[in-house]
Amino acid sequence: MNIAVVGTGYVGLVTGTCFAETGNEVVCIDVDADKVQRMQQGEVPIYEPGLKTLFDRNTRQNRLQFTTSLEEGIKDAEVIFLALPTPPNGDGSADLSYILKVAAQLADLITDYTVIVDKSTVPVGTADQVHDTLASKISPELFDVVSNPEFLREGVAVDDFLKPERVIIGTESQRARNIMERLYKPFVRQGNPIYFMDVRSAEMTKYAANSFLATKITFMNDIANLCERVGANVDQVRIGIGSDSRIGKRFLFPGVGYGGSCFPKDVEALVRTGQDYDYDLRILQSVIEVNNRQKRILADKLVQYLGEDLCNKTIGIWGLAFKPNTDDIREAPALYIIQELLDRHATIKAYDPEAMENIRTRFGDQVHLVSDAYEAVIDVDALLIITEWSVFRTPNFEVMKSLMKQPIIFDGRNLYETDYMAKKGFYYESIGREVVDGG
Numbered sequence: 417m418n419i420a421v422v423g424t425g426y427v428g429l430v431t432g433t434c435f436a437e438t439g440n441e442v443v444c445i446d447v448d449a450d451k452v453q454r455m456q457q458g459e460v461p462i463y464e465p466g467l468k469t470l471f472d473r474n475t476r477q478n479r480l481q482f483t484t485s486l487e488e489g490i491k492d493a494e495v496i497f498l499a500l501p502t503p504p505n506g507d508g509s510a511d512l513s514y515i516l517k518v519a520a521q522l523a524d525l526i527t528d529y530t531v532i533v534d535k536s537t538v539p540v541g542t543a544d545q546v547h548d549t550l551a552s553k554i555s556p557e558l559f560d561v562v563s564n565p566e567f568l569r570e571g572v573a574v575d576d577f578l579k580p581e582r583v584i585i586g587t588e589s590q591r592a593r594n595i596m597e598r599l600y601k602p603f604v605r606q607g608n609p610i611y612f613m614d615v616r617s618a619e620m621t622k623y624a625a626n627s628f629l630a631t632k633i634t635f636m637n638d639i640a641n642l643c644e645r646v647g648a649n650v651d652q653v654r655i656g657i658g659s660d661s662r663i664g665k666r667f668l669f670p671g672v673g674y675g676g677s678c679f680p681k682d683v684e685a686l687v688r689t690g691q692d693y694d695y696d697l698r699i700l701q702s703v704i705e706v707n708n709r710q711k712r713i714l715a716d717k718l719v720q721y722l723g724e725d726l727c728n729k730t731i732g733i734w735g736l737a738f739k740p741n742t743d744d745i746r747e748a749p750a751l752y753i754i755q756e757l758l759d760r761h762a763t764i765k766a767y768d769p770e771a772m773e774n775i776r777t778r779f780g781d782q783v784h785l786v787s788d789a790y791e792a793v794i795d796v797d798a799l800l801i802i803t804e805w806s807v808f809r810t811p812n813f814e815v816m817k818s819l820m821k822q823p824i825i826f827d828g829r830n831l832y833e834t835d836y837m838a839k840k841g842f843y844y845e846s847i848g849r850e851v852v853d854g855g
């Protein structure tokens with residue numbers, strides 16, 4: 417099938433590449449000329465495990481192409497995926513201008529029946545707006561607008577796309593349904609379902625899923641903070657509740673708050689949708705509040721221990737990306753923690769396996785970026801662990817102790833056993849567990 421994907425970010429590029437992998441002819445379109453040129457020259461502009469292999473294979477076989485021209489890109493397309501940004505407006509609502517602008521452009525270009533797919537995360541009613549935008553210029557016979565929200569996670573995006581637990585397709589058109597089914601069949605071979613539903617339910621499913629997951633994490637962060645106060649260990653509590661299949665083991669890891677380009681904006685946008693319909697989503701309002709507090713918790717712990725003024729202190733940081741296996745720093749807790757430390761005049765040394773370029777763009781030389789984890793602890797007064805990259809899980813603590821000015825660790829991801837850290841001679845604070853002082 418001929419497919420066009422508009423927007424080649426994390427979602428668009430993975431979507432386009434994976435559809436090429438199953439034999440479709442895919443053209444990816446982006447307004448970022450530099451990005452398009454890099455992709456045309458064989459460079460994958462984002463870090464996403466497994467993507468490069470698929471990208472190379474499909475570009476080599478000419479099933480995956482790139483252009484800045486919408487007109488050229490959609491020329492033969494039966495299906496056009498919109499994988500465009502939907503960033504938050506000032507009031508928390510989703511900015512639909514990217515989507516509606518492209519929809520208006522498509523209205524001037526479509527001449528044969530085409531399925532337009534909202535792949536971006538968009539509020540309930542957006543597919544109707546896209547439909548109306550097109551219908552203001554061309555006959556509704558010439559297109560259907562489908563909602564097909566994406567559930568991939570960054571860091572495992574290719575795997576998630578190739579083996580989705582479910583595919584959600586919102587459409588009332590049998591013709592569009594048949595086309596979408598044909599497209600997705602290769603990905604649901606293992607018996608995972610495609611759920612067809614009405615467009616508004618599909619749009620709502622995406623926000624409900626992200627908001628539920630954000631709530632689950634935030635609930636655990638709240639419980640963790642209480643565990644610290646009552647002398648319980650949140651890791652044991654997590655195992656204790658997670659073995660109840662009604663609760664489930666996954667997404668119960670407490671930490672430094674959820675970040676990323678989606679949970680924060682999507683929870684805000686759903687609250688906003690509630691307000692638009694005179695309904696207060698009170699649980700989600702609390703989730704936002706608790707998460708904002710949690711993002712600063714590691715800095716708060718540090719300040720409580722080392723004092724308010726950090727001007728003569730050097731702080732090491734391990735992990736800058738909002739989660740492991742990505743270079744993405746959008747809404748990463750590290751951004752908030754770094755800003756807090758800078759406001760308190762600390763010197764910062766930081767290491768992340770993939771996200772340092774993005775941090776450099778954001779903070780310039782205010783943060784000393786170093787080339788490995790051990791370098792980031794040389795002469796530091798304390799180390800903060802913000803992202804749970806595998807490389808941080810079993811470091812040589814003897815070497816660390818010899819390099820650090822003081823053996824003090826604030827671990828936002830509970831990577832180590834507290835008893836062990838005490839035995840190794842560290843002052844060690846983590847999330848929802850006892851503080852130990854082996855010094």
Ligand SMILES: NC(=O)C1=CN([C@@H]2O[C@H](COP(=O)(O)OP(=O)(O)OC[C@H]3O[C@@H](n4cnc5c(N)ncnc54)[C@H](O)[C@@H]3O)[C@@H](O)[C@H]2O)C=CC1
Pocket residue numbers: 422423424425426427428445446447448451499500501502514517518535536537538566567568569570677678
């Ligand atoms: N990043 C993720 O893990 C997931 C994101 N989503 C949703 O998917 C959508 C896209 O997200 P990302 O891929 O992360 O965004 P992104 O910001 O990484 O990529 C968007 C791309 O669209 C391009 N673009 C902007 N205007 C354009 C135009 N007029 N024509 C062509 N290209 C244009 C940009 O240059 C950029 O390359 C958002 O709605 C997001 O909420 C959904 C599931 C997962």
Ligand SMILES: O=C(O)[C@H]1O[C@H](OP(=O)(O)OP(=O)(O)OC[C@H]2O[C@@H](n3ccc(=O)[nH]c3=O)[C@H](O)[C@@H]2O)[C@H](O)[C@@H](O)[C@@H]1O
Pocket residue numbers: 537566567568569570571626629633666667668669670671672673674675676677678679738739
């Ligand atoms: O709509 C989206 O963009 C995507 O948002 C999330 O994916 P992603 O943001 O890539 O990453 P997650 O693995 O969900 O992690 C999000 C945040 O929650 C945090 N988290 C996650 C799990 C956990 O147990 N604890 C925890 O603090 C992570 O550290 C991270 O900051 C969802 O998991 C995807 O299903 C969805 O498609």
